[in-house]
Amino acid sequence: MPHVSRRGFLQTSALAAVGTLLTPSLQAKNLEMVLDKNSIGKSKWELDTPALVVDLDKMEQNIKTVHTRLQGTGVGVRPHVKTHKCPAIAKMQIDAGAIGVCAAKLGEAEVMLENGIKNVMMTTVNVTAPKIVKAMALRKKYKGFIQAADNPQNIQDLQDAAKAAGIKAEVVLDINVIKRSGVPPGQPALALAQMIDKMPNLKFCGILAYDGAVQHVAGFQKRKTQALKTFEPVVESYEMMKAAGLNLEIFSGGGTGTYDIMIEVSGFTDVQVGSYVFMDRQYNEIGGAKNDKVFDDFATSLTVMSTIVNNYYPGRLTTDSGAKAFTLNKPNPLVIGEPDFNYNAGSDEYGTITFEKSNKSYKVGDKLEIIAPHCDPIVNLYDVMYGTRGDKVVSVIPVLARGKSQ
Amino acid sequence: MPHVSRRGFLQTSALAAVGTLLTPSLQAKNLEMVLDKNSIGKSKWELDTPALVVDLDKMEQNIKTVHTRLQGTGVGVRPHVKTHKCPAIAKMQIDAGAIGVCAAKLGEAEVMLENGIKNVMMTTVNVTAPKIVKAMALRKKYKGFIQAADNPQNIQDLQDAAKAAGIKAEVVLDINVIKRSGVPPGQPALALAQMIDKMPNLKFCGILAYDGAVQHVAGFQKRKTQALKTFEPVVESYEMMKAAGLNLEIFSGGGTGTYDIMIEVSGFTDVQVGSYVFMDRQYNEIGGAKNDKVFDDFATSLTVMSTIVNNYYPGRLTTDSGAKAFTLNKPNPLVIGEPDFNYNAGSDEYGTITFEKSNKSYKVGDKLEIIAPHCDPIVNLYDVMYGTRGDKVVSVIPVLARGKSQ
Numbered sequence: 001m002p003h004v005s006r007r008g009f010l011q012t013s014a015l016a017a018v019g020t021l022l023t024p025s026l027q028a029k030n031l032e033m034v035l036d037k038n039s040i041g042k043s044k045w046e047l048d049t050p051a052l053v054v055d056l057d058k059m060e061q062n063i064k065t066v067h068t069r070l071q072g073t074g075v076g077v078r079p080h081v082k083t084h085k086c087p088a089i090a091k092m093q094i095d096a097g098a099i100g101v102c103a104a105k106l107g108e109a110e111v112m113l114e115n116g117i118k119n120v121m122m123t124t125v126n127v128t129a130p131k132i133v134k135a136m137a138l139r140k141k142y143k144g145f146i147q148a149a150d151n152p153q154n155i156q157d158l159q160d161a162a163k164a165a166g167i168k169a170e171v172v173l174d175i176n177v178i179k180r181s182g183v184p185p186g187q188p189a190l191a192l193a194q195m196i197d198k199m200p201n202l203k204f205c206g207i208l209a210y211d212g213a214v215q216h217v218a219g220f221q222k223r224k225t226q227a228l229k230t231f232e233p234v235v236e237s238y239e240m241m242k243a244a245g246l247n248l249e250i251f252s253g254g255g256t257g258t259y260d261i262m263i264e265v266s267g268f269t270d271v272q273v274g275s276y277v278f279m280d281r282q283y284n285e286i287g288g289a290k291n292d293k294v295f296d297d298f299a300t301s302l303t304v305m306s307t308i309v310n311n312y313y314p315g316r317l318t319t320d321s322g323a324k325a326f327t328l329n330k331p332n333p334l335v336i337g338e339p340d341f342n343y344n345a346g347s348d349e350y351g352t353i354t355f356e357k358s359n360k361s362y363k364v365g366d367k368l369e370i371i372a373p374h375c376d377p378i379v380n381l382y383d384v385m386y387g388t389r390g391d392k393v394v395s396v397i398p399v400l401a402r403g404k405s406q
Numbered sequence: 407m408p409h410v411s412r413r414g415f416l417q418t419s420a421l422a423a424v425g426t427l428l429t430p431s432l433q434a435k436n437l438e439m440v441l442d443k444n445s446i447g448k449s450k451w452e453l454d455t456p457a458l459v460v461d462l463d464k465m466e467q468n469i470k471t472v473h474t475r476l477q478g479t480g481v482g483v484r485p486h487v488k489t490h491k492c493p494a495i496a497k498m499q500i501d502a503g504a505i506g507v508c509a510a511k512l513g514e515a516e517v518m519l520e521n522g523i524k525n526v527m528m529t530t531v532n533v534t535a536p537k538i539v540k541a542m543a544l545r546k547k548y549k550g551f552i553q554a555a556d557n558p559q560n561i562q563d564l565q566d567a568a569k570a571a572g573i574k575a576e577v578v579l580d581i582n583v584i585k586r587s588g589v590p591p592g593q594p595a596l597a598l599a600q601m602i603d604k605m606p607n608l609k610f611c612g613i614l615a616y617d618g619a620v621q622h623v624a625g626f627q628k629r630k631t632q633a634l635k636t637f638e639p640v641v642e643s644y645e646m647m648k649a650a651g652l653n654l655e656i657f658s659g660g661g662t663g664t665y666d667i668m669i670e671v672s673g674f675t676d677v678q679v680g681s682y683v684f685m686d687r688q689y690n691e692i693g694g695a696k697n698d699k700v701f702d703d704f705a706t707s708l709t710v711m712s713t714i715v716n717n718y719y720p721g722r723l724t725t726d727s728g729a730k731a732f733t734l735n736k737p738n739p740l741v742i743g744e745p746d747f748n749y750n751a752g753s754d755e756y757g758t759i760t761f762e763k764s765n766k767s768y769k770v771g772d773k774l775e776i777i778a779p780h781c782d783p784i785v786n787l788y789d790v791m792y793g794t795r796g797d798k799v800v801s802v803i804p805v806l807a808r809g810k811s812q
Contacts, residue, residue: 048534048536048537048812049534049812050811050812051812082754082755104754104755105755124715124726124755124756125715125716127713127714127715127770127771128454128455128713128771130454131454150716151716151718151770153769153770153771154770176718179718179719179722180716180724180753180756180758181715181716181724181756182716183718184718212753307533307534308533309530309531309533309587310531310556310557310586310587310588312557312582312585312588312589312590313585316585318586318587320530320811320812321811323733323735323783324782324783324786324811325811327729327733327734328733328734328735329734347586347618348488348510348782348783349488349510349511349530349811350530350586350587352586363559364533364557364559364560365533365534365559376730376754377729377730377754380730380787381786381787381809381811382809383809402809403787403788403789403808405456405726405727405730405731405787406454406455406456406457406726
């Protein structure tokens with residue numbers, strides 16, 4: 001941001017009393033608007049398509065698995081809601097023992113807090129005046145909201161805004177791993193931690209660091225070696241802060257690909273697992289500690305139901321689900337039961353399947369169930385996901401933080 | 407679909423009276439929920455980001471240009487709303503002389519009809535019972551709704567549903583060009599046209615055909631040659647139907663890349679231009695009739711405002727706009743004023759810029775204005791777009807059909 005003076009923040013805050021800047025809870029309106037309650041009790045094969053479906057038994061098992069595996073390690077679970085964007089799923093994660101959730105965007109944090117999730121830690125920084133003022137208003141209303149920072153100007157701005165709001169706001173320092181977000185590790189990180197710690201209206205709560213590049217390294221041992229190696233500078237920064245007597249109640253990071261690797265990091269407090277609830281083709285293919293070919297710690301719970309709309313040409317089928325239903329992520333969507341199908345979601349409106357052999361012959365109107373390439377951005381396309389047990393739809397879950405990219 | 411008998415349609419219709427299947431107009435609720443009216447009067451550089459922005463002067467000029475160019479050719483304009491998903495923009499297109507609009511999905515058609523757009527032609531087929539019943543309910547309510555068909559079973563199902571709804575429904579036949587949608591041209595197409603024409607509750611209105619593969623062929627002459635060549639079987643089908651005495655009041659197709667090429671097709675009635683309102687990098691690069699390097703018939707009106715959140719590393723900048731703001735379409739997003747910037751939107755939450763030289767130095771909090779790779783799926787990520795004149799925000803346009811992929 002261009003520097004925003006304390007006076008600037010005071011004026012902004014005076015103009016709009018804290019709280020009124022917050023969007024009113026979207027839940028009631030969204031529920032009324034988009035919930036297709038008539039679908040409850042139907043088979044998922046009867047849903048209008050494209051439809052996003054989550055197998056609740058599998059998702060619940062995934063949520064349990066991460067806690068079972070981490071029990072006794074001293075490492076907690078702070079799931080990332082950027083993946084599912086649903087307060088309803090965040091509640092399931094909290095009920096299963098998560099210590100709170102992470103949010104990538106202020107809009108996501110707001111939706112979670114306004115819909116009953118008490119502890120939300122942002123993993124990205126808010127650097128513009130409107131976002132900082134809104135973040136402080138959220139913190140004033142919800143004591144469990146923790147913000148991230150990574151540069152001196154921003155820390156000063158957070159201090160000014162917290163003071164203007166009359167609060168002491170919890171802040172974690174984001175430490176850089178892949179030259180994308182965060183302050184460089186080592187002395188620069190220590191200096192900023194001390195700067196936050198000295199601010200009268202900020203409380204330094206610790207650090208976070210995310211190694212996005214290592215999550216999808218195929219092969220457990222290779223991934224483990226790389227993850228621990230790239231994390232070394234972060235651990236050094238942690239040790240420097242510890243020696244300086246700073247509060248380090250939070251040392252957060254990792255993801256679905258490293259959740260059982262980060263337990264070897266000294267002082268580490270919690271993993272920011274996201275995709276583990278759903279899984280997707282990208283994660284299925286990296287291998288796990290028990291199975292080096294398939295990462296089967298977690299089950300694939302998220303699928304898209306599609307309808308075949310054209311079958312005139314041999315070896316080709318067209319569906320109603322293209323890039324607006326699947327995104328362009330790779331590998332391609334995978335049709336359950338048809339391993340030979342090559343699904344191309346490159347067209348906006350249509351999916352095109354080419355194949356040499358199929359296990360059955362398909363008519364126009366037949367449905368397919370399809371595994372997603374990469375769960376996060378696909379969820380962000382849908383207003384609701386249908387919760388199923390077996391083939392039966394038992395709930396319609398509003399994706400309340402869909403599109404909250406601000 | 408598995409064949410749905412007339413009895414099936416009658417029962418479905420009896421259970422849910424025609425009309426009650428329709429979602430109530432979303433406009434009022436959406437407007438209340440998402441319209442950020444406080445932004446009106448601000449500079450676009452003050453918007454919270456990522457924000458989708460449309461330059462209204464440029465968009466209005468684009469809308470005028472297509473009519474000016476086609477004036478006197480006998481070819482009309484039937485813009486595709488899959489691109490903008492906004493009834494407000496569809497109204498501008500109609501006011502400028504469009505004969506109606508196209509919709510790719512039934513949900514889009516519904517939003518347009520329920521929000522004042524009188525003539526909507528679907529370019530894709532509805533093949534499942536719920537969609538067919540809903541389509542006929544829409545047709546009963548709105549006389550200007552035209553449906554597409556491309557296979558015999560579907561035509562029989564449409565007939566049964568139209569009869570059950572007590573209407574005579576307008577139908578166009580989709581003819582295949584790229585083995586994706588539509589009936590094969592020639593005799594199969596003629597047979598289906600005659601089948602529709604004989605159905606007591608359907609009115610055969612003509613044909614449509616879309617050559618998606620040719621729209622982005624670079625170089626006007628090359629594109630023109632290929633477009634006219636691939637369209638030959640469609641033209642032959644048209645001639646066969648004409649000779650058979652069928653009604654051909656509609657012969658629709660083409661797109662932004664071929665809008666001034668299709669005028670050479672005998673009998674052709676209207677172009678389904680979509681991207682021309684916004685333009686994007688994909689279309690900018692194909693060249694036009696006047697300029698073979700840049701397709702400058704239309705101006706780039708659509709951009710995304712982003713904020714820089716990290717500048718610690720030389721030759722690198724991080725923004726708050728990744729794949730959830732831009733999609734993964736290629737070529738990469740283009741930062742206005744910084745031709746050397748390589749913008750990677752491959753991360754879900756962050757954009758990463760690498761560069762060797764920049765025209766200014768950037769601070770955290772600075773804003774960038776960025777041209778989109780491919781407009782349609784990007785618009786589908788946002789609840790609103792901000793209408794600007796110069797730098798000033800003058801309107802907030804709800805993207806009412808966002809996410810209507812069913």
